[in-house]
Each structure stands twice: as structure tokens, then as C-alpha cells.
């Protein structure tokens with residue numbers, strides 16, 4: 001087993017108003033960014049991969065042992081300081097995608113109270129000092145990735161699931177829901193972008209982070225995007241989640257004369273029985289799965305309308321005090337396993353919906369709709385749901401994914417249109433047109 005050592009340096013604060021985004025200058029960066037704060041990291045000191053039904057528990061166990069064995073010099077105790085790993089997990093236990101945890105070599109972190117730098121080494125002889133950490137970062141920042149403008153030769157085409165196949169799957173899903181046995185099913189499809197020059201990943205991510213500042217912008221080993229949905233965040237002994245379900249396209253509105261955006265979203269989204277039903281199923285699923293690990297839990301009785309540049313969502317924020325079990329509270333990774341997949345990306349009941357996804361969707365979701373994020377040595381971490389994103393399969397080929405919750409009142413045409421609204425952040429940040 002690799003034995004890791006790390007040193008964390010207190011940087012005080014970041015000077016510029018763009019915050020951590022200033023460091024997102026290389027296409028090979030790992031990142032997790034929201035509101036100008038978060039983590040940007042480079043290099044790889046260690047990696048763990050897993051697959052199948054035990055992919056989460058194997059990774060959690062490896063991380064626990066790695067963190068315990070590591071020599072950590074960290075004067076700060078905040079979440080995200082000290083040893084960290086970025087990770088991405090396959091949606092399904094049957095996926096060919098390898099779930100992974102990656103420990104970077106150098107991490108720049110920032111939160112509301114300050115900024116820090118962590119140098120991590122798998123070399124027992126390396127010198128771990130504040131100067132060595134600064135020199136390592138400077139080395140990575142010496143070479144920045146090129147930017148480029150939109151290119152008319154880039155193309156966007158159907159992936160494994162055509163529009164027709166998607167609508168047929170939605171129609172079949174509605175029929176199965178009407179027949180009983182399940183109440184909600186999430187069906188997704190993919191698009192392939194073929195680029196005439198290698199993807200400028202850092203530029204794409206900076207654009208996503210700037211426009212979708214209320215979302216979590218992620219990049220982990222070729223999985224990139226900006227998700228509005230927080231599966232589970234653990235900070236000290238408190239867990240939080242943001243559950244989304246219920247969507248309204250902002251590009252195609254049918255407002256009454258004089259009606260404001262907010263009033264329209266309230267009326268059409270919050271006022272829709274179908275959307276409220278979809279949301280209720282998702283929030284019930286999360287709170288039911290999280291409950292056994294908590295001593296107290298709070299969430300609003302009614303969802304709120306979350307406004308993003310592309311869509312409005314019905315959203316609920318959940319906060320819970322974690323319960324002690326065997327002298328400790330569960331780690332963010334253990335909780336991600338416990339709550340994944342929620343009804344927001346799978347359906348309800350979970351097992352029946354999962355089986356039906358495999359039958360009707362006819363594609364491997366890979367890391368799409370699986371947990372993506374980071375964890376630290378103390379078990380804190382943030383695991384978003386990998387939505388509104390893409391997998392960089394080769395430097396010039398990118399696969400985009402989007403899906404929708406299907407309930408009995410769903411129609412194939414409306415769900416297909418909703419997938420286009422959900423593809424929009426990636427399509428636009430790649431400089432593509434539909």
C-alpha cells in the first residue's frame with residue numbers, strides 16, 4: 001500500500017475576486033468549485049479503482065486505511081484541508097466504468113474563511129515544506145492550457161440512444177408506471193460531440209463555473225460538468241443535501257402578459273401537481289435513506305424554486321445531525337453509498353426502477369448520475385450527482401448525458417424537450433449549437 005505524506009500551508013486568503021478560478025488554467029486539473037470557492041488540484045500521488053456492487057465500500061475502506069497510514073502536517077482543521085481525494089463513481093453496479101478515487105499532488109483550496117495549499121507525496125524521501133508546496137504549485141502553473149474560440153466544424157450527434165428511441169422508452173416507462181409496481185422512473189440519453197481541435201477543458205469549466213455559480217462545477221479524470229444537485233455533503237458531524245426534481249425550461253416560456261419570470265415559475269412549476277408529485281418522491285427517497293444515520297433531520301415542508309440560467313427546478317435542502325455509530329459518525333463516502341441512487345436519478349422504488357432503466361434505457365450510464373466530488377482524511381466531503389456534464393472520451397470526442405424523471409402524467413415530447421434544456425449548459429460551454 002502507498003504510504004502518503006502531506007503538508008498544508010495557510011495562504012490566508014485569495015487576493016482576486018475570481019477566487020479559486022484563477023488556478024483553473026490547465027486542462028488536466030481536478031476541480032470542485034462553487035461561488036468562487038472550493039478545490040483545484042493537479043497531478044496524482046495515488047489512485048484506487050473499483051467496480052461492481054462493492055465499489056463504494058471498497059473505496060471507503062481504501063481511503064480509511066490510506067488516511068490512517070498517512071503522515072499529515074496540517075495546521076488547519078477545516079474540511080478540505082490536509083489529505084484529500086477526488087472521486088467519481090459509476091451510477092450502476094453493472095457498469096463497465098471504473099469508479100475511482102484520485103489523490104492529487106498539489107491542492108489549492110478556498111472557503112469563506114480563507115485559503116490553503118496542500119502538497120502530497122508518495123515518496124518517503126521528498127522534502128515537505130511550505131516552500132516545496134509553493135514551488136510545486138508554481139511548477140504546475142508555469143504551463144497553462146490554450147483557449148480557443150468556437151469552431152464551425154464541430155459536430156453534435158445522437159449517441160447510443162436516438163431521440164426516437166428515447167421517446168419510445170418514455171412511452172414504455174409511462175405504461176409500466178400505470179400498470180403499477182413503481183411510481184417514478186428516470187430515463188436518460190446521450191449525445192456525442194466531435195470536435196475539430198482538442199477540448200479546452202479548463203476554458204469550458206471556467207465558463208461553466210462563471211455562469212452556473214449556484215452549481216458545483218466538477219472535473220475528475222475526464223468527467224466534467226456543473227451540477228445543481230448535492231447528493232451529500234458532510235462537514236464535521238452535519239450532513240446536507242439538495243434534492244431536485246421537477247423542471248421547467250427557461251428558454252421556452254409561455255408567460256401571461258406582464259407576468260414576471262418568478263411568478264411564471266411559481267405558477268407553472270410549483271403549481272403543477274405532476275411536478276410536485278415527482279419532487280415528493282425524490283425528497284422522500286433521500287430522507288428515508290439518510291434517516292438511519294442521523295439523530296435529527298430538518299427540511300422545508302415545501303420545495304422552493306431554484307433558478308439556473310437554463311432551467312428552474314423544484315428544490316429541497318435537507319440538513320441532518322449525524323448519529324454516532326461504534327464511536328464515530330459515518331464518512332461522506334459511506335453516506336454517498338447509503339443514499340445513492342436517489343429517486344431523483346433512478347426512480348421509486350429503487351430496485352424496480354433500476355431494473356427498468358437497464359431494460360428500457362439500453363445504455364451504460366458510466367459515471368453519469370453517479371456521485372462525483374471529494375473527501376478529506378477526516379471523512380468530510382462533498383458528493384454531487386454527476387449531472388449536466390460529459391465524459392471526455394478522447395481529446396476530440398465528448399459524450400454528454402441528460403435525463404428526466406418520468407411519472408404517470410409524463411409525455412415523450414415534453415421529456416425529450418427537457419433533455420435538451422439539460423444538455424444546454426454543456427452544449428453552450430463547448431461552443432456548440434444544437
Ligand SMILES: C=C(O[C@@H]1C=C(C(=O)O)C=C[C@H]1O)C(=O)O
Nearest residue numbers: 244245246247344402403404405
Ligand atoms: C436526470 C437529470 O436531472 C434530474 C431530474 C430532474 C427532473 O426530472 O425534473 C431534475 C433534476 C435532477 O434530479 C439530468 O440532469 O440528467
